[in-house]
Amino acid sequence: MFPWFATGHMTPFLHLSNELAKRGHKITFLLPHKALLQLQHLNHYPHLITFHTLTIPHVQGLPHGTETASEIPISLNHLLVIAMDRTRDQVEQTLGTMKPDFVLYDTAYWMPQIAKKFGIKTICYTVVCAASTAIVLVPARNVPKDRLISEEELSNPPQGYPSSKVVLKGTEARSLLFISLPFGEGNMTFYDRTTRALRESDAIAIRTIREIEGSFCDYIGTQYGKKVFLTGPVLPNEAVGKLEENLGSWLEGFSPGSVVFCAFGSQINLEKEQFQELLLGFELSGFPFLVALKAPNGCESVEEALPEGFEERVKGIGVISRGWVQQLLILKHSSVGCFVNHCGFGSMWESLMSDKQIVLVPHLGDQMLNTKLLVEELGVAVEVERGENGWVSKEELSKAIKLMMDGDCEVGAKVKRNHIMWKESVGSSNLMNGYIDRFVQNLQDICMSK
Numbered sequence: 001m002f003p004w005f006a007t008g009h010m011t012p013f014l015h016l017s018n019e020l021a022k023r024g025h026k027i028t029f030l031l032p033h034k035a036l037l038q039l040q041h042l043n044h045y046p047h048l049i050t051f052h053t054l055t056i057p058h059v060q061g062l063p064h065g066t067e068t069a070s071e072i073p074i075s076l077n078h079l080l081v082i083a084m085d086r087t088r089d090q091v092e093q094t095l096g097t098m099k100p101d102f103v104l105y106d107t108a109y110w111m112p113q114i115a116k117k118f119g120i121k122t123i124c125y126t127v128v129c130a131a132s133t134a135i136v137l138v139p140a141r142n143v144p145k146d147r148l149i150s151e152e153e154l155s156n157p158p159q160g161y162p163s164s165k166v167v168l169k170g171t172e173a174r175s176l177l178f179i180s181l182p183f184g185e186g187n188m189t190f191y192d193r194t195t196r197a198l199r200e201s202d203a204i205a206i207r208t209i210r211e212i213e214g215s216f217c218d219y220i221g222t223q224y225g226k227k228v229f230l231t232g233p234v235l236p237n238e239a240v241g242k243l244e245e246n247l248g249s250w251l252e253g254f255s256p257g258s259v260v261f262c263a264f265g266s267q268i269n270l271e272k273e274q275f276q277e278l279l280l281g282f283e284l285s286g287f288p289f290l291v292a293l294k295a296p297n298g299c300e301s302v303e304e305a306l307p308e309g310f311e312e313r314v315k316g317i318g319v320i321s322r323g324w325v326q327q328l329l330i331l332k333h334s335s336v337g338c339f340v341n342h343c344g345f346g347s348m349w350e351s352l353m354s355d356k357q358i359v360l361v362p363h364l365g366d367q368m369l370n371t372k373l374l375v376e377e378l379g380v381a382v383e384v385e386r387g388e389n390g391w392v393s394k395e396e397l398s399k400a401i402k403l404m405m406d407g408d409c410e411v412g413a414k415v416k417r418n419h420i421m422w423k424e425s426v427g428s429s430n431l432m433n434g435y436i437d438r439f440v441q442n443l444q445d446i447c448m449s450k
């Protein structure tokens with residue numbers, strides 16, 4: 001396993017490793033040392049899953065010691081990509097020694113080249129929604145070679161794209177403009193790298209299910225002329241561990257379904273004004289709240305960014321966490337009634353599998369498409385209305401929360417009914433196990449083929 005050095009990528013690769021180990025397979029997981037510290041407790045089969053740490057070279061422009069995407073703002077991601085490229089010799093050496101049957105990777109487009117030398121099959125495993133690959137990263141998407149792609153071009157889906165609902169509108173394409181920006185050795189763009197990673201693999205695998213994204217998966221298969229295997233969402237069955245004591249007893253103090261929980265994953269640093277506006281929105285909603293957001297851009301800490309007098313005003317009813325929280329365990333707590341999140345692919349599945357009402361505030365391109373899947377296709381969530389330039393006002397946030405928390409509101413009730421239905425149909429362990437069993441069979445078939 002060789003995922004991109006970001007939590008949202010390494011975690012699903014590890015969940016898949018656990019499922020493969022559960023079926024008796026042996027896995028070597030390549031990752032930076034710092035990621036090992038964060039992930040090792042999620043390894044449920046230490047006798048079968050071995051972590052192999054890589055030395056991440058320093059790249060000029062990155063803070064010294066950077067090893068993972070969650071340590072840097074998104075604007076520096078391309079430099080970490082260069083650092084990943086420079087681990088190529090270490091990866092090659094490890095593959096040559098281990099000689100696995102397969103290697104699963106996502107962004108390292110050079111993996112098929114080295115794997116072929118040792119007769120190892122390659123699976124390009126994408127852990128974002130199939131819709132985002134289908135709309136941006138297919139050969140039919142014309143990406144200009146001599147200039148940056150425009151917002152308007154990106155808002156037009158490529159020829160044959162199978163949906164008119166799951167598309168990017170207006171300014172939503174803005175966060176994806178970087179795909180045509182050349183960088184690093186060879187001046188490749190993100191589009192070049194990812195399409196090459198997909199094109200040169202022996203097969204493509206996607207962390208999704210046909211029941212939600214079948215048409216997008218078929219489109220990707222046709223575009224690349226390749227087999228597409230699905231693993232399902234590969235969520236751990238149970239949240240591991242115990243909720244941190246202070247937080248647990250704080251939550252216990254509230255009645256069932258009354259607390260709003262908010263988290264925006266591992267990558268988003270908001271602008272300070274937007275960060276403050278959201279906090280004021282939680283206060284305005286009148287519900288108790290627990291917010292886990294990273295310090296905004298330009299601030300060293302969350303404290304420094306709080307609105308004037310905020311903590312005193314919300315004392316007892318509002319908690320603003322100072323770091324990573326146990327999202328899965330919080331989502332299991334009966335006092336939590338609503339989950340406000342960015343709809344990263346991990347959080348999208350975790351929301352869907354929870355019994356909490358879902359309010360979405362997407363920021364990045366794939367998050368916008370995930371949001372469309374939940375809001376437009378499944379009807380299990382609402383998205384907070386944005387103003388000009390993507391601004392989320394406290395009034396709109398509070399309005400969306402109230403809509404979802406009000407038991408008598410028709411919209412909230414409809415969303416809840418749909419959510420229960422989808423949770424039951426896609427959350428069954430039979431369905432999830434069926435996906436993994438078929439995936440293992442797909443791998444075995446590939447192994448047998450020339």
Ligand SMILES: O=c1ccn([C@@H]2O[C@H](COP(=O)(O)OP(=O)(O)O[C@H]3O[C@H](CO)[C@@H](O)[C@H](O)[C@H]3O)[C@@H](O)[C@H]2O)c(=O)[nH]1
Binds near residue numbers: 292326
């Ligand atoms: O305080 C926190 C915050 C997050 N999480 C967990 O961390 C994961 C976060 O994953 P995800 O929701 O996918 O968010 P990101 O980390 O932001 O994900 C990145 O990777 C995803 C692909 O997996 C993309 O969809 C996103 O756009 C990209 O930001 C989830 O399992 C959460 O449960 C915690 O446990 N505690």
